Amino acid sequence: MQDILFDFISKYISLTEDEKGALLSLDLFRTVKKGTVLLKEGQKSNESYFVLKGCIRTYYMIDCEEKTTAFYTEMDALTPPCVISKTPSLYYISCIEDSILTISTSDMEAEINSKFPKFEMMCRILSEELLAKQQMDFDEFKTSSPEQRYLNLLQSRPDLIQRVPQHQLASYLGIKPQSLSRLRARIFEKNKD
Amino acid sequence: MQDILFDFISKYISLTEDEKGALLSLDLFRTVKKGTVLLKEGQKSNESYFVLKGCIRTYYMIDCEEKTTAFYTEMDALTPPCVISKTPSLYYISCIEDSILTISTSDMEAEINSKFPKFEMMCRILSEELLAKQQMDFDEFKTSSPEQRYLNLLQSRPDLIQRVPQHQLASYLGIKPQSLSRLRARIFEKNKD
DNA sequence: TAAAATTGTTCACTTAAGTTAAGAAATGGG
DNA sequence: CCCATTTCTTAACTTAAGTGAACAATTTTA
Numbered sequence: 001m002q003d004i005l006f007d008f009i010s011k012y013i014s015l016t017e018d019e020k021g022a023l024l025s026l027d028l029f030r031t032v033k034k035g036t037v038l039l040k041e042g043q044k045s046n047e048s049y050f051v052l053k054g055c056i057r058t059y060y061m062i063d064c065e066e067k068t069t070a071f072y073t074e075m076d077a078l079t080p081p082c083v084i085s086k087t088p089s090l091y092y093i094s095c096i097e098d099s100i101l102t103i104s105t106s107d108m109e110a111e112i113n114s115k116f117p118k119f120e121m122m123c124r125i126l127s128e129e130l131l132a133k134q135q136m137d138f139d140e141f142k143t144s145s146p147e148q149r150y151l152n153l154l155q156s157r158p159d160l161i162q163r164v165p166q167h168q169l170a171s172y173l174g175i176k177p178q179s180l181s182r183l184r185a186r187i188f189e190k191n192k193d
Numbered sequence: 194m195q196d197i198l199f200d201f202i203s204k205y206i207s208l209t210e211d212e213k214g215a216l217l218s219l220d221l222f223r224t225v226k227k228g229t230v231l232l233k234e235g236q237k238s239n240e241s242y243f244v245l246k247g248c249i250r251t252y253y254m255i256d257c258e259e260k261t262t263a264f265y266t267e268m269d270a271l272t273p274p275c276v277i278s279k280t281p282s283l284y285y286i287s288c289i290e291d292s293i294l295t296i297s298t299s300d301m302e303a304e305i306n307s308k309f310p311k312f313e314m315m316c317r318i319l320s321e322e323l324l325a326k327q328q329m330d331f332d333e334f335k336t337s338s339p340e341q342r343y344l345n346l347l348q349s350r351p352d353l354i355q356r357v358p359q360h361q362l363a364s365y366l367g368i369k370p371q372s373l374s375r376l377r378a379r380i381f382e383k384n385k386d
Numbered sequence: 387t388a389a390a391a392t393t394g395t396t397c398a399c400t401t402a403a404g405t406t407a408a409g410a411a412a413t414g415g416g
Numbered sequence: 417c418c419c420a421t422t423t424c425t426t427a428a429c430t431t432a433a434g435t436g437a438a439c440a441a442t443t444t445t446a
Contacts, residue, residue: 388446389445391443392441394439394441394442395441396438397438397439398436402432405428406428406430410425411425412421412422413420414419416420
C-alpha cells in the first residue's frame, strides 16, 4: 500500500529512506468503510485526502437534494476548499466504496514542508497541475451539452460509469437522474442504426 | 504600478529590498492594447500573466464560434494549462481592455523559486488557493441554472457585467447570447412587480 | 427470505434553452 | 460624419431538460 504512495511521489521528487521514514511515521493510512461520511456541511476541518484505493465523492445538500460535484478515485488528491479558507465546509464528503486513503492534516503538511523543501516543491507542482487540469475540466463542462459531457465522461473515465450510482452521475453532469436516463436511451437509439 | 504587485505579494510573504530588486530586474511589466491576442490555439507558451489593470479573457474556437470560459481582472493570475502540460494551447487569450500585466516565463519562475524558497512557498499557497476557489466556482456552476448563475455573477463580480460584451458573458455562463438576452428580460419582468 | 429502501426507467406535461432570422442600437475606423 | 461592423434584442419555432408520478429492478437489512 505504501508503495502506491511512494510511486506517486516519485513522479515529482525522489525520496531518501530518511524522508520515506518521516512520512511513514506520520501514520497516514486509513481504511474506510463504504458509506462513511468524512466531512459534513458546517464542520471545520484541516484534513486532506489521497485515494490509494476506492472512491470518495463530494456533495452539497440543496433543497433536501444531494448535488454531487466530484468523484475522487485511485491517485486522486483532495484538499477541501474549507481547509484552505479555514471556514466551515459547504459540502459533504463520503465514501462510495470500501477505500484506502491517506489522511493528512495541514499541520502535518506544514511541518513536512518546512523540514523538507522538496515537499514544498512537490506540493506546488501538484497544485499547479491540479489547477490546470481542473481549468480544462471546467472549460469542457461550460462548452458542452449534457449529452456531450456524458459521452466525454464515457471516454475519459469509463470506470466511473460502472462504479457510481446513476443519480450521482447525473448531478455530476449537471442534470436530473431522469434526464440522464432519457439521454442514455437517446444515445442508445442513435447507435442502433 | 510596481506597488500593486508588491502589495499583492505582501499578502503571502514579506520581501526584502534585495528580493524586490531581483523581481524588478526581471522586467515583468507590459502594457497591452485592447484586442491584442496574447496566445493562440496551437501555440506553445511558457508565459504566465498577472493582471495589474484591465481585463483579459480565454476562449476556445469551436465550430467557428468563440466560447469564452474565463475573465481575468485586477489581481487575477493566469498560468494557462498548456504551460503546465507543455503542450500546444487549446485556447486563445486576448485582451478586452487596454491593460497592464506582468508577464513571466516558467524559466524565470523556476530561477526565482530556487533562489528564494519564500517564493516557492508563495506559489504553492497561491496555487492551493486558486484551486480551492476554482473548485467552488465549478461547484456553483454545476449546481445552478443559467439564471441563477447570472444572478450570482451579478453579486460576485458586478463589474464584469459592465465591462464585458454580453455575447462573451453568455458563453461564460454556458448559454447563447440570445438566451442571456431573454433571461435578462425575464428577470427584469419579475422585478417589475 | 420477505419487507423496506434505494435506484433506475418511462411517460405526460411544463419550462427554458437552442436555432434561425430580422432588425435596432451602439461602436469604430476611414 | 457616415458607412461598416459589431453587439443586442425580439420573435417564432424546435429541442431538450425539469417536474411529478407511477412502476420496475435492485440492493439492503431485519
